[in-house]
Amino acid sequence: MFEIRIHSRGGQGGVTAARLIALAAIRDGKYATAFPFYGAERRGAPVVSFVRINEKPIKVYSQIRRPDMVVVLDASVMETVDVLHGLRPGGTVLLNSAHKSQFKDVKSYHVDLTGIALRENLVVAGSPILNTPVLGALAKLGIITAESAKKAIGEMFTDERNARAADAAFREVAA
Amino acid sequence: MLTVSTGNKAVAMAVKQAKPAVVAAYPITPQTEIVEQIAEYVTAKELATRYIAVESEHSAMAACIGAGVTGVRTFTATSSHGLLYMHEMTNWAAGARIPVVMANVNRALGPGWNIWAEHTDAMQERDTGWLQVYVASVQEAYDATLMAFRIAEHNDVLLPVMINLDGFLLSHIMQPLVADKIGDFIPPLHLPHAIDVTKPRGYGGLTGPDEHFKFRWDIERSMRDSRKVIEETQAEFNRRFGREYGWTEDYRCEDADVVVLSLGTLGKEAEMAVDSLRKEGIRAGSMRVRWFRPFPKLDLNGRDVVVIDRDYSFGFGGVLARSIEAKNRVDLFSVIAGLGGQEVTYDDIAGFIRNRRMGEEFWFGVSGDV
Structure with a gap:
């Protein structure tokens, strides 16, 4: 089982990102579940969402304690949240940032999802959309296939800029 | 589709x-x-x-x-x-x-x-x-x-x-x-x-x-x-x-010495607990109760019974546990867990089964009783 924890702020689309990743994994022929932690969170507050991907049906409903991968859609949450908490040894971090991450002893990748969204003019109510481009980065990292990433995006969104942003993230994600 | x-x-x-x-x-x-x-x-x-x-x-x-x-x-x-x-x-x-x-x-x-x-x-x-x-x-x-x-x-x-x-x-x-x-x-x-x-x-x-x-x-x-x-x-x-449903969903119950019963998603998580206990040599099974009314006839003969209730009837006990007890005349270990969304993992459920105390009631997470 491969477990992903997504850190974002309320309103940034972390929940939708989790759903898109699960949908893409299902289109890859795997089993997947996606769920947020629903607390007293509000718009702008740090939130977490979870994705599980497995070859067999998934019976676990409790939260993910030991993720294989952590995705940080908003680097500013790291000021108050330990995003590496519980990360399995050998686990991976994907950070939305134009700059190489400063994590020590962790396999980390970065991609400027915000920059890509702004470049594609993928902005809703003043916020850049991060949850479709992040699928491109995850496809590059081998979590889902690029084909299924596109399929999942196409099933949930009609605007082609989403797929273009995912392509850009696929190209630009770097260690 | x-x-x-x-x-x-x-x-x-x-x-x-x-x-x-x-x-x-x-x-x-x-x-x-x-x-x-x-x-x-x-x-x-x-x-x-x-x-x-x-x-x-x-x-x-x-x-x-x-x-x-x-x-x-x-x-x-x-x-x-x-x-x-x-x-x-x-x-x-x-x-x-x-x-x-x-x-x-x-x-x-x-x-x-x-x-x-x-x-x-x-x-x-x-x-x-x-x-x-x-x-x-x-x-x-x-x-x-x-x-x-x-x-x-x-x-x-x-x-x-x-x-x-x-x-x-x-x-x-x-x-x-x-x-x-x-x-x-x-x-x-x-x-x-x-x-x-x-x-x-x-x-x-x-x-x-x-x-x-x-x-x-x-x-x-x-x-x-x-x-x-x-x-x-x-x-x-x-x-x-092509999808089969019964009164309960039974998992590895056939040869089980201890059976855990629960309702809802806890019953799926319990199957994971059963798998991990089996690796330790504990012959556990899970019976996820699907129908509560009418109340199912359960086959619990001679086994240790652990019941997890995500509910409580004050002054009485876990509703599922006490219902099973009344209908089956079994001595059971009643666990109260998951109230108000309390996180219950399969490791926790494995612990309930491993550390069962027949005839007792246990409130998960309550200090002094853990």
């Missing part, structure tokens, strides 16, 4: 296929998505249902009863305090023999205010004459909703059915869902006591001491008859759609 869905949306999709004539509803977290989705189907003209947005849950159930007595199919959904607010009318629906189908997204009762999963809401409805089924996956939420209409409306039943799904854990999780073309799986409703203006009859009249018990017995008679209808419906569902 393989798609993905939340538990809430899966219920709404099944309702859309069952085509109720009337849906009356009032929103409440974490159920709201169900009635929102149905409202969207109606607005998009994908579903020709009279959608009545009422001012309270009491009215939602009253509207379903009022519509139902004309002989049409009805549906509503609720949670927690919404269900409690309906309570007078849930009794009425069963007594008036209106086969309303309702999804209840299980949520704790306040105070303290809490929006997360707990079964005490539905447990407080257990003596109303409603059939109750508890589901544990998005697929099962969809399947059980389709079956609920067929069971409720069967001539030998004509009692309302409540489908229970865990708040957030199941209502808001996204999982794969196979949605089928249902064909004639749910036959048209023929309510024998439907209002017919050409044959005027009295409804809701006073029933005296010489009559009232007969109506009560009639509910129980139908509750007993519903067992056969449930079995036939589940068998027919499996024949048509």
Whole structure:
């Protein structure tokens, strides 16, 4: 089982990102579940969402304690949240940032999802959309296939800029 | 067709296929998505249902009863305090023999205010004459909703059915869902006591001491008859759609020395606990109780029994545990866990089984008793 924890702020689309990743994994022929932690969170507050991907049906409903991968859609949450908490040894971090991450002893990748969204003019109510481009980065990292990433995006969104942003993230994600 | 869905949306999709004539509803977290989705189907003209947005849950159930007595199919959904607010009318629906189908997204009762999963809401409805089924996956939420209409409306039943799904854990999780073309799986409703203006009859009249018990017995008679209808419906569902359901979902029980029983998503998590205990050499099994009313006959002979309740009856005990005890005369270990969304992992469940103390009750996470 491969477990992903997504850190974002309320309103940034972390929940939708989790759903898109699960949908893409299902289109890859795997089993997947996606769920947020629903607390007293509000718009702008740090939130977490979870994705599980497995070859067999998934019976676990409790939260993910030991993720294989952590995705940080908003680097500013790291000021108050330990995003590496519980990360399995050998686990991976994907950070939305134009700059190489400063994590020590962790396999980390970065991609400027915000920059890509702004470049594609993928902005809703003043916020850049991060949850479709992040699928491109995850496809590059081998979590889902690029084909299924596109399929999942196409099933949930009609605007082609989403797929273009995912392509850009696929190209630009770097260690 | 393989798609993905939340538990809430899966219920709404099944309702859309069952085509109720009337849906009356009032929103409440974490159920709201169900009635929102149905409202969207109606607005998009994908579903020709009279959608009545009422001012309270009491009215939602009253509207379903009022519509139902004309002989049409009805549906509503609720949670927690919404269900409690309906309570007078849930009794009425069963007594008036209106086969309303309702999804209840299980949520704790306040105070303290809490929006997360707990079964005490539905447990407080257990003596109303409603059939109750508890589901544990998005697929099962969809399947059980389709079956609920067929069971409720069967001539030998004509009692309302409540489908229970865990708040957030199941209502808001996204999982794969196979949605089928249902064909004639749910036959048209023929309510024998439907209002017919050409044959005027009295409804809701006073029933005296010489009559009232007969109506009560009639509910129980139908509750007993519903067992056969449930079995036939589940068998027919499996024949048509290839997914098998029983009174319980049993996992590695055949040779088990200890069996853990629970309701809802805890029962899936328990299967993981069983697998890990088996690796330690403990022969454990899981029996996820699906039907709570009518209460299933359980095969627990000679085994240690651990029951997890995500509910409580104050001054009495875990409702599932004490029900099993009463019906099976077993000595069991009663665990109270998961109240108000308390996190319970498969490691925790493995611990309950490993450290069982027969005859005792254990509140998970309560200091001094851990």
